[in-house]
Amino acid sequence: MRKWSLVILLLVLAVCWFGNASAADSTKKLRIGTEGAYPPFNFKDNNGKLAGFDIDIAEALSKEMGMECEFKEQDWDGLIPGLLSKKFDAIVASMSITDERKQKVDFSNKYYQTPARFVTKKGAGITVSKEGLKGKTVGVQRATIHENFIRDMFGDSVVVKAYPTQDEADMDLVAGRLDLMIADATVLLSGFLATDAGKGFEFIGPSYVDKKWFGEGVGIAVRKGDDKLREKLNKAIDTIRTNGVYRNINAKYFNFDVYGQ
Amino acid sequence: MDISIIQDSIPRLLHGAVTTVELTAVSLAFGLCLAVPFAIMRTHRNPLLWMPVYAFNFYFRGTPLLVQVFLVYYGSGQFQIFLTQVGLWTFFQQATFCAVLTLTLNTAAYTCEILRGGIEAISFGEIEAARACGMSGLLLYRRIILPKAFRLAWPAYTNEVVFLLQATSLVSIITVMDITGVARMVASRSFAFYELYITAAILYLILVYGVLSFFRKVEYRLSGHLRHPSLR
Missing domain, CATH: 3.40.190.10 (Periplasmic binding protein-like II)
Incomplete structure (x- = not known):
């Protein structure tokens, strides 16, 4: 009897857990995959919180698009697989736009470019x-x-x-x-x-x-065919470039414009 | 599923498989050399003998192998100046050496405990009999205790060998190009994760199959006296 109740309890817990996981997908959250080990673009500050140029840019872009952003940390070589398996919706992790990657994912326009x-x-x-x-x-x-x-x-x-x-x-x-x-x-x-x-x-x-x-600089990777998100991101990048938000973030980390030509 | 990527990467993966086998074989050989004296010390009555081995085993069985690999590889990097002075840096400089060292110590700890089980399972009567025949010390170990212990521990040791073979996949993280390392390198460029890792998995299966059949043959030979005469 006790054994059975334990099994049932575990099953209920499992169902709840899966239920939760799928419920989170439907909200207006932008789930962003990043690495957190690539200073100064993305890293952990002294309190273990994500920080850096990529993180600030991602937050500014989400704000511009009226979405709430949630960061998911992922090892670098697992970022594209993570995006493809829908663990997150966009990669903001200093990922360069290259032809090889373009075969698997789509990219926004560049948001910076350095040699x-x-x-x-x-x-x-x-x-x-x-x-x-x-x-x-x-x-x-x-x-x-x-x-x-x-x-x-x-x-x-x-x-x-x-x-x-x-x-x-x-x-x-x-x-x-x-x-x-x-x-x-x-x-x-x-x-x-x-x-x-x-x-x-x-x-x-x-x-x-x-x-x-x-490639053509560093962009934001989204799943292939996710054009709505990509276009929104492009628009948001243009906006923060012109309204000074980008300049302020840039000045926090660099003494030159990392956007490139 | 893209078969051409698998075909293209097979030579490189086989090269990685050689590394995997080398890592496993060398670590096993050194690990066993350490484990035998350790097991004898571990079962000794004198605390000065069993306690250090107990501590060693406790550490290597009580911490994740990944942590041990990082500790030896990046930890030694911090003591580079000291290690250069004592002439050990040329070894620690190589990722392969660090990998073999960690795997050796790790498998030594597990093998030691497996052998200890074998030694302790020998019935006291057999040891009494050997003593009555005038055997003692090393002779007793060489003729009676160790052969018996190995026979008893063999199936468990087979497990440890398979475990170690798979544990070598962790060393790809410190830049050693074993099967996993090669699969990762190719997959990260072609994004053919499924194809590469399934090929890697099959390679591991083949290697494990080889190990298992070899160990089963040895086990069969070691247990001849236990089988019914008609089966011999």
Whole structure:
């Protein structure tokens, strides 16, 4: 008897739980997937709360569209699968608009665009070229445009090590397991070079913006065919660009306009 | 379902499978070498012998393997200067070494407890008999206790080997390119998650099947005396 009541209780709980999960879908909430490990664009502040340029932009855009936004944290390489399986409706996580990704998701217009660069130890005497990088170990975040770039351009001369988050690549560069690191220049600058850990490291080589890998800038990913949301987002991006909201958020993090040309 | 992606990535996945097998085999070999003396110490009456092993086992069985992997890999990164001074950094610099070290210690702890169960299950009469024949110390362990303990512990040890084979998938997180690591790399670029992970799953199944049939053969040979004469 007691066994049966326990089974029934569990069943009831399970039904309630599923019921709740589906009820949440119908409200006017915009569920946004983000990573939370990519300072200064998205990261956790000292209290463990999400913060950063992406987060502020997402909140400003939701406000503009008259929606309430709810953030869902997700590992970087699980963001697109999470979007496709409807765990959230949009990705605001510094995701670059590329042809490869466009086959799976749709993108809003860009909301910022910054170049990619290499970072290495000061005085390491490395020159950025196929010969100069021969045999060097380069760290990069997994499933990023930077990983595609380094594998395609220098894959035959360097050893590529791919990390789940940028933070972990930073740690290994400091520990000396990596000779170089390639990532978004803005992220490297304020997320690494400007911190204590990043002292003694510097940018080398050119700024990369090749459209083939780095796309048309960073946009907001939505599911294919979700045109209503995409157009609303585009309109909201235009609005905050013109009404000064974007400028204020920009000034909180950078001393130049990250929107690009 | 996109078959061409699977076909294209098979060579790379097989390369990853070699890494997986190597990680498993090396960790198992070193782990077993550690586990045997540990198990003997663990079953000893002297607290100075069993207590350190108990603490070791408690730690490695009581914390998630993922935490252990992070601790060894990124933890050692923080002590890079010290490790360089004592000449160990060249080892800790490699992700593969950190992975093998963690897996070895982890499997040593589990294997030790499995063997302890085997040793403690030996009936006292057999040990008495061995002693009466004049065996003691290492000879007693080598001839009577350990062979018997291994036979008793074998099915449980098979489990541990399968567990370890699958646990190697965690090391992809510290940049080691095993089956999971390769599947992740290819999937994250092609977004063919289903195709890549189902292929990875099949590869693991094949490996586990190999392990199971090998261990079953050994078990069959070890248990000949227990079968009915007509089945021998």
